[in-house]
Amino acid sequence: MGRQTFELLVLGCASASPTSERYTSSQLLNICERYFLIDCGEGAQIQLRRYKARFQSIDNIFISHLHGDHFFGLPGLLSSMHLLGRQPGLTIHCPAPLKDIMDVMNKVSETRLSFPVTWNFTDNTGFNKLFEDDKVEVWSFPLSHRIACTGFLFREKPLQRKINKEALKRYRISFADIHLLKNGHDVTNEDGILIRNKEVTIDPAPSRSFAYCSDTIYNRNILEYIRGVDLLYHETTFLQDQAQRAAATFHTTAAQAAELARDAGAKQLLMGHYSARYTRLQDFLDEATPVFENCLLATDGKKITI
Amino acid sequence: MGRQTFELLVLGCASASPTSERYTSSQLLNICERYFLIDCGEGAQIQLRRYKARFQSIDNIFISHLHGDHFFGLPGLLSSMHLLGRQPGLTIHCPAPLKDIMDVMNKVSETRLSFPVTWNFTDNTGFNKLFEDDKVEVWSFPLSHRIACTGFLFREKPLQRKINKEALKRYRISFADIHLLKNGHDVTNEDGILIRNKEVTIDPAPSRSFAYCSDTIYNRNILEYIRGVDLLYHETTFLQDQAQRAAATFHTTAAQAAELARDAGAKQLLMGHYSARYTRLQDFLDEATPVFENCLLATDGKKITI
Numbered sequence: 001m002g003r004q005t006f007e008l009l010v011l012g013c014a015s016a017s018p019t020s021e022r023y024t025s026s027q028l029l030n031i032c033e034r035y036f037l038i039d040c041g042e043g044a045q046i047q048l049r050r051y052k053a054r055f056q057s058i059d060n061i062f063i064s065h066l067h068g069d070h071f072f073g074l075p076g077l078l079s080s081m082h083l084l085g086r087q088p089g090l091t092i093h094c095p096a097p098l099k100d101i102m103d104v105m106n107k108v109s110e111t112r113l114s115f116p117v118t119w120n121f122t123d124n125t126g127f128n129k130l131f132e133d134d135k136v137e138v139w140s141f142p143l144s145h146r147i148a149c150t151g152f153l154f155r156e157k158p159l160q161r162k163i164n165k166e167a168l169k170r171y172r173i174s175f176a177d178i179h180l181l182k183n184g185h186d187v188t189n190e191d192g193i194l195i196r197n198k199e200v201t202i203d204p205a206p207s208r209s210f211a212y213c214s215d216t217i218y219n220r221n222i223l224e225y226i227r228g229v230d231l232l233y234h235e236t237t238f239l240q241d242q243a244q245r246a247a248a249t250f251h252t253t254a255a256q257a258a259e260l261a262r263d264a265g266a267k268q269l270l271m272g273h274y275s276a277r278y279t280r281l282q283d284f285l286d287e288a289t290p291v292f293e294n295c296l297l298a299t300d301g302k303k304i305t306i
Numbered sequence: 307m308g309r310q311t312f313e314l315l316v317l318g319c320a321s322a323s324p325t326s327e328r329y330t331s332s333q334l335l336n337i338c339e340r341y342f343l344i345d346c347g348e349g350a351q352i353q354l355r356r357y358k359a360r361f362q363s364i365d366n367i368f369i370s371h372l373h374g375d376h377f378f379g380l381p382g383l384l385s386s387m388h389l390l391g392r393q394p395g396l397t398i399h400c401p402a403p404l405k406d407i408m409d410v411m412n413k414v415s416e417t418r419l420s421f422p423v424t425w426n427f428t429d430n431t432g433f434n435k436l437f438e439d440d441k442v443e444v445w446s447f448p449l450s451h452r453i454a455c456t457g458f459l460f461r462e463k464p465l466q467r468k469i470n471k472e473a474l475k476r477y478r479i480s481f482a483d484i485h486l487l488k489n490g491h492d493v494t495n496e497d498g499i500l501i502r503n504k505e506v507t508i509d510p511a512p513s514r515s516f517a518y519c520s521d522t523i524y525n526r527n528i529l530e531y532i533r534g535v536d537l538l539y540h541e542t543t544f545l546q547d548q549a550q551r552a553a554a555t556f557h558t559t560a561a562q563a564a565e566l567a568r569d570a571g572a573k574q575l576l577m578g579h580y581s582a583r584y585t586r587l588q589d590f591l592d593e594a595t596p597v598f599e600n601c602l603l604a605t606d607g608k609k610i611t612i
Contacts, residue, residue: 017386018352024382042382043349046324066414068385072378076330076348079374080323097414104410108372108403110453147416 004032006208006306011047013272013298015237016069022300024069028053032135037061038212044073045080051301063094065149075105082113089116093130095148096121124148141225143216145250151213159204167200208306214273218256223264230306232266235273239287254284258291272298310338312514312612317353319578319604321543322375330375334359338441343367344518350379351386357607369400371455381411388419395422399436401454402427430454447531449522451556457519465510473506514612520579524562529570536612538572541579545593560590564597578604
């Protein structure tokens with residue numbers, strides 16, 4: 001059996017304003033058929049349609065901060081979910097004032113959504129669990145931007161240990177004990193024999209993780225939250241030629257993001273949130289890869305499987 | 307010399323939600339280099355870029371009503387104007403609560419726009435002048451929708467009469483008198499001769515007009531406002547197969563819009579705001595043209611010159 005899905009789809013990779021090539025920030029993450037929408041720039045619903053994503057499957061939306069290029073697509077997406085008759089609840093993890101915006105919009109348009117929305121307000125201090133089920137956890141952590149902003153860490157829960165069927169043949173074993181073995185315990189069987197876990201199980205595939213960091217100044221304090229992630233999305237609004245401007249506007253350069261990926265022990269770095277001044281994205285790779293080898297460019301429609 | 311510009315660009319023609327083919331309602335009207343944006347559905351700024359419209363030239367925005375498919379693109383457009391450093395003022399003609407929405411959005415994103423916005427709140431009773439300069443007037447008139455909604459009438463001011471140079475050769479004439487003749491007056495020249503206007507001038511081209519009607523139930527009360535327009539945009543959300551649904555949701559069918567165009571003596575009818583259920587737009591033409599011959603289909607990117 002293959003591994004369960006862990007797939008990221010980039011819906012927009014521009015900072016500030018859309019360009020003719022790039023919509024503003026939004027990504028769709030599918031972990032084991034849980035669909036997480038991360039930021040929702042203007043036109044996110046159009047991109048979801050373009051890339052054939054079934055947007056009614058999204059049950060959780062995460063908004064990093066309240067600059068327009070990260071949430072101006074939310075009213076339209078919720079409206080379309082409503083017009084299509086959505087019934088299941090939706091949870092929106094976001095800074096609290098976003099609810100005020102949506103409330104006033106729904107009031108003036110006399111709209112009462114066809115589905116319940118649960119608001120889970122983020123706190124940009126500390127490492128906070130936002131979501132958990134049997135397969136996945138999502139955490140927020142503080143980024144350092146001009147207004148309150150959080151990063152998000154998505155990770156699979158540790159998988160069960162795998163039974164080495166050959167090794168287990170030597171013992172009489174109950175169904176309940178197999179469950180205990182899968183969860184890492186030693187067991188004593190009905191013959192009174194101690195069966196050591198490591199003798200009859202093997203390590204599962206390591207659980208996978210994705211961290212999303214947009215927008216933020218270069219900030220080494222995030223290393224503790226993103227250590228060892230399989231994929232790190234970190235904004236690279238600028239190249240080093242604009243390092244001063246990056247710092248002044250609380251953004252990051254490609255070289256700086258590569259340093260963070262390297263020092264966090266990330267497996268891959270995904271760059272994006274490019275300033276409209278840059279038309280040649282290869283320059284981001286050229287700047288980042290000498291620092292950290294496994295760099296990828298976000299482009300609208302790009303899919304990354306972990 | 308050719309006539310001055312009077313050109314409409316359709317930016318979006320879908321109702322409710324964008325589809326893969328159609329953005330939501332927005333049109334850009336250029337009359338004598340005055341740029342009027344009419345409604346501003348999600349992604350209007352993306353469409354303006356796609357069709358190479360210089361959106362910083364827009365000085366007046368008209369929002370018919372506060373259903374999201376008619377204004378969800380406004381926050382992003384204003385934000386982009388701001389990020390590009392716009393200085394000239396912008397006037398937004400709209401229902402009053404839109405200002406509340408924009409205020410709360412700017413507050414949470416800590417944005418202070420780089421340019422002044424003048425809010426001109428529309429009133430959906432009566433025929434009210436919203437804009438006037440030396441070339442153009444814009445009026446609002448009531449539509450009948452589920453929430454307050456206005457139509458807009460754009461018309462050139464009457465053009466000056468043209469001087470018949472051959473006829474005028476017979477007289478001595480001052481510069482000031484030519485100005486009076488162009489404005490329709492008779493004059494007496496320095497030789498004491500009465501020069502009759504109709505003897506030395508010819509009629510100018512008739513002034514042109516465009517009326518925009520979205521969203522509304524079929525309503526013959528609008529005829530008085532749109533009589534004789536060169537181009538009538540009237541929503542055709544449905545075909546006659548959904549006439550009941552059209553009435554129940556305060557929308558109009560293609561046949562009904564054609565009746566209004568015919569009875570108003572409009573020169574052309576532009577249809578749009580199509581329900582997503584319809585994929586074959588030819589059906590709108592097939593239904594409307596037996597009633598009124600000069601029908602056009604709005605499609606994204608379509609340009610109409612009057």
